[in-house]
Amino acid sequence: MLFSETAIPGVWILEQERRADERGYFSRTWCADELGGRGLVNVLAQSSISYNARKGTLRGMHYQMAPHEEHKLVSVVRGAIFDVAVDLRPASHAFRKWVGVELTQDNGQMLYIPAGCAHGFQTLTDETLVDYKISVPFAAGSSGGVRWNDPAFGIEWPAGARLMSQRDATYPDFAP
Numbered sequence: 001m002l003f004s005e006t007a008i009p010g011v012w013i014l015e016q017e018r019r020a021d022e023r024g025y026f027s028r029t030w031c032a033d034e035l036g037g038r039g040l041v042n043v044l045a046q047s048s049i050s051y052n053a054r055k056g057t058l059r060g061m062h063y064q065m066a067p068h069e070e071h072k073l074v075s076v077v078r079g080a081i082f083d084v085a086v087d088l089r090p091a092s093h094a095f096r097k098w099v100g101v102e103l104t105q106d107n108g109q110m111l112y113i114p115a116g117c118a119h120g121f122q123t124l125t126d127e128t129l130v131d132y133k134i135s136v137p138f139a140a141g142s143s144g145g146v147r148w149n150d151p152a153f154g155i156e157w158p159a160g161a162r163l164m165s166q167r168d169a170t171y172p173d174f175a176p
Helices: 032-037
Strands: 002-005 012-015 019-021 024-026 046-052 058-064 072-078 080-087 098-104 109-113 117-123 128-134 143-145
Touching (some): 072 080, 072 098, 072 117, 080 109, 080 128
Antiparallel strands (some): 002 012, 012 109, 019 024, 058 143, 072 109, 072 128
């Protein structure tokens, strides 16, 4: 895997190194040694998928509170998303900053999101399937979120109609 730093400490773009031939390709999407070698959390406790039928589906911005903070590695198995991480760590020099990257089935990029950051995405195609590799089991009682369009962050989402849950649409304004 190839690793690229982003403007947010601990948020990384990973790119699959595809080994291709006439049959297709093979690539690694998880390697505990490579993640650990970069000082990233390399424990995989849960793997989940998100199926999204329609373009414009927006999920987020979600995070897990203490003591269940999670590190995630997000990739797209089918379709495309605009994937976003927001730094919610008050001591970080990137506090309230965001990073967005297009993840597609074709570009083979993944986004590593550390604990203390909120995560969300908007689908860019119909029939999108998103894969999450997560460091801890989900704990519903520790689930939190910030509003996708909160002016405290100024996320520049792709234009177009959006489909989202009532919960995601109505998170309150961010208060550090």
